[in-house]
Amino acid sequence: MQINNKIIISCSIIASLVSQTTYAQINTGTTSNKLTAFIHAELIIAPGKRLSDATLLVGNNRIKAIIEHGDIPAGAFKIDLSGYTIYPGFIDPFTDYGIEFEYPKLGLTRPVYGIKRIGGNADNGAIHSEKEWFNYVYPNKERAKEWINNGFTSVQSSKLDGIFRGTGVSLSLADKTANEVIYRARSQPFMAFDKGSSEQDYPSSLMGSIALIRPRIQIISATLGQNGEEGVSC
Numbered sequence: 001m002q003i004n005n006k007i008i009i010s011c012s013i014i015a016s017l018v019s020q021t022t023y024a025q026i027n028t029g030t031t032s033n034k035l036t037a038f039i040h041a042e043l044i045i046a047p048g049k050r051l052s053d054a055t056l057l058v059g060n061n062r063i064k065a066i067i068e069h070g071d072i073p074a075g076a077f078k079i080d081l082s083g084y085t086i087y088p089g090f091i092d093p094f095t096d097y098g099i100e101f102e103y104p105k106l107g108l109t110r111p112v113y114g115i116k117r118i119g120g121n122a123d124n125g126a127i128h129s130e131k132e133w134f135n136y137v138y139p140n141k142e143r144a145k146e147w148i149n150n151g152f153t154s155v156q157s158s159k160l161d162g163i164f165r166g167t168g169v170s171l172s173l174a175d176k177t178a179n180e181v182i183y184r185a186r187s188q189p190f191m192a193f194d195k196g197s198s199e200q201d202y203p204s205s206l207m208g209s210i211a212l213i214r215p216r217i218q219i220i221s222a223t224l225g226q227n228g229e230e231g232v233s234c
Contacts, residue, residue, distance in 0.1 A: 035059040037072045041081035044088075056086055089153025094190075096160045097143060098171055098178075101136045103128075103161065103197055111201045122164075124212060125198030131166025133158050134185035137178040144173040154183065158190040161197050163209055164216070165190035 038056040043066060045051060055067040057076065072078065106115075115125045122129065137157070147155060158168040168190050170183040193209040203209045 035064065035073055035076040037067075037076040037078045038081050038086065039072065039078050042085045044085065087153075089148075090151050092147060092152050092155045093188075094160075095147075095155040095157050097147065097155045097157045097173070098137045098139055098169075098181075099133055099157050099159050100138050100140075101133075101159055103159075105197075106199055108199050110199075112199050113201060115200060124163075124202070125200045126163040126195035126203070126209075126212070127216075128159070128162045128166045129164040129189070131159065132169075132186060133166055134169040134182055137169060137171065137182060139171075139174075139176065139178060139181055141175045144175070148173055156187050160190070160192070163192060163195055163203075163212060165192065 036058045038058070040053055041056060043051040043054045043056060045066060051066065051068055055072055056063065057065040057067060057073070115121075115123070117123060120130055121127075136159075147153075152173065154170065154172055156168045156170050158165050166189070168187045169185055170187045172181040172183060174181055191213070193206055195203055195209065203212050
């Protein structure tokens with residue numbers, strides 16, 4: 001198992017460090033009631049307060065206990081973190097960290113009412129639902145400091161451009177390669193009312209953005225309903 005010398009872990013997603021990353025393929029069972037014990041670690045539990053050779057006990061995706069000298073519960077899955085540091089941090093759920101992708105400029109002459117549809121793209125240049133941003137992650141040590149210096153250790157990222165912006169990716173701010181910092185490749189979809197860099201004239205207002213969004217949500221809702229899943233009201 002490969003872990004940074006200083007492990008950046010946000011308390012609420014510590015289980016994801018083990019179960020979701022591409023480089024730590026260990027079944028810890030943290031999505032159930034099974035306990036996982038991160039043993040022999042240095043824990044920073046408050047400003048200026050460090051615990052050496054301590055154990056962090058996790059169960060059901062939650063921190064259950066910090067054990068200094070006590071016994072680890074029988075049956076707990078143990079991960080030895082000797083020589084490593086664990087500390088908590090904030091999570092920023094709405095960023096473009098690690099995403100340096102730029103949509104191509106088409107240089108179209110206005111007014112522009114339609115776009116060239118290639119493959120499965122939508123009929124509006126502000127819709128990028130097909131994008132899965134884990135494919136574009138490029139960690140940036142200097143930019144990561146903007147968050148780390150303010151107490152953040154993890155982010156959720158997407159290209160912040162368009163109305164339907166694609167599926168975000170959950171990342172550590174650690175100074176490692178892309179495959180080592182991805183917690184969850186496909187996290188949550190990103191949306192906004194701003195069409196961004198789209199060269200199409202429509203939509204040009206908040207009302208227009210809502211009009212663009214609504215029928216697509218209705219289609220999704222109808223599809224979910226046909227599959228016996230709960231739909232979306234709009």
